[in-house]
Amino acid sequence: MYSPREREQRRIVDQRCEKLSHGLGVLEREVDMCRRLFYDLQASWEKEVQHQKNERRRRANVVIMQNYVHKWLVRRAYVKFLPVTTFIQCCWRKMFAIREFQRLKQEATEVATNPIQDSRANLLEDGGNDIV
Numbered sequence: 001m002y003s004p005r006e007r008e009q010r011r012i013v014d015q016r017c018e019k020l021s022h023g024l025g026v027l028e029r030e031v032d033m034c035r036r037l038f039y040d041l042q043a044s045w046e047k048e049v050q051h052q053k054n055e056r057r058r059r060a061n062v063v064i065m066q067n068y069v070h071k072w073l074v075r076r077a078y079v080k081f082l083p084v085t086t087f088i089q090c091c092w093r094k095m096f097a098i099r100e101f102q103r104l105k106q107e108a109t110e111v112a113t114n115p116i117q118d119s120r121a122n123l124l125e126d127g128g129n130d131i132v
Contacts, residue, residue, distance in 0.1 A: 002010065
């Protein structure tokens, strides 16, 4: 079989192999732990990126909804004040019509109250030209 010296060398080689295999096992566990940490970080990063995308989409949707609500509010105010503006416009036109009517009425009364002068009498006064 083996000589004592060879046995001793084999024992030393076996111990070193056990230490190396133990060290490799520790390294493998650390690599696995690092790999799991990396995957966890990658997953959390992807979740964060997805969250940011969702947040951007949500903000865009909020802006769109605000635009629609703003348009609706403006339209509602317009529809609400349209009859009021029409009424005010009608009142102004009525006031101007009354003023115009009063002016025309005053002119008519002035014409009616002034004696109608005969055009022949005016011509005679002016120069005696009675040719009409």
